[in-house]
Amino acid sequence: MAASLGRAAAGLLTRLQTSAPTLRTLLSSNSFSQNVPSCLWKLGRLNHVAIAVPDLEKAQSLYKDVLGAQVSETVALPEHGVYTVFVELGNTKLELLHPLGEKSPIASFLQKNKTGGMHHICIEVDDIKAAMAELKKKKIRILSEEPKIGAHGKPVIFLHPKDCHGVLVELEQA
Numbered sequence: 470m471a472a473s474l475g476r477a478a479a480g481l482l483t484r485l486q487t488s489a490p491t492l493r494t495l496l497s498s499n500s501f502s503q504n505v506p507s508c509l510w511k512l513g514r515l516n517h518v519a520i521a522v523p524d525l526e527k528a529q530s531l532y533k534d535v536l537g538a539q540v541s542e543t544v545a546l547p548e549h550g551v552y553t554v555f556v557e558l559g560n561t562k563l564e565l566l567h568p569l570g571e572k573s574p575i576a577s578f579l580q581k582n583k584t585g586g587m588h589h590i591c592i593e594v595d596d597i598k599a600a601m602a603e604l605k606k607k608k609i610r611i612l613s614e615e616p617k618i619g620a621h622g623k624p625v626i627f628l629h630p631k632d633c634h635g636v637l638v639e640l641e642q643a
């Protein structure tokens with residue numbers, strides 16, 4: 470009786486020793502980690518790429534008349550200090566931006582980039598408040614205390630370009 474108990478205990482010990490690395494492999498394998506959310510919010514699709522332009526009519530005409538894209542009317546967004554025009558591209562959009570008012574956030578950008586240039590990218594998120602909380606913890610500077618309502622009538626925030634490898638990043642609640 471004692472001998473058979475001893476043999477069973479030894480067998481169990483052997484199985485435990487071999488199962489620990491197996492468990493580690495399983496835990497680190499893709500099939501396992503893909504099902505474990507790393508945070509409470511998720512990035513979605515690229516909503517738009519924004520281009521600051523010194524002459525909105527000329528830029529509109531380039532995309533509409535020369536490149537044949539579908540181009541929206543000009544919309545003034547005084548709370549953002551910009552005029553916007555959207556260019557439909559099928560898989561995403563371009564947002565043409567032009568300064569509105571004396572305190573426009575794109576004025577100094579256009580002073581440095583006289584002929585215009587890529588100003589920001591906008592990526593959708595499923596939970597902007599959760600994104601803000603986590604990004605703050607990770608010391609990414611958010612350029613407003615609270616989300617603002619963006620060009621699509623949805624809450625948006627901007628992340629400092631110096632914390633995003635030189636690119637101004639807008640996050641929009643999907």
Ligand SMILES: C[C@@H](C(=O)O)C(=O)SCCNC(=O)CCNC(=O)[C@H](O)C(C)(C)COP(=O)(O)OP(=O)(O)OC[C@H]1O[C@@H](n2cnc3c(N)ncnc32)[C@H](O)[C@@H]1OP(=O)(O)O
Pocket residue numbers: 519546549551553564566574575577578587588589591612618619620621625627629630631635636637639
């Ligand atoms: C309607 C809405 C929507 O789509 O829903 C919109 O588009 S609103 C679109 C307009 N709104 C926004 O952009 C809101 C968020 N933007 C901001 O808060 C500001 O523009 C900042 C990004 C903080 C820049 O502020 P400001 O122009 O006063 O500072 P600054 O000229 O001294 O720039 C500080 C440093 O950041 C760099 N920097 C400035 N703007 C940049 C940009 N767009 N992309 C990459 N780098 C940029 C400068 O070169 C400089 O680097 P160096 O020190 O190395 O020279």
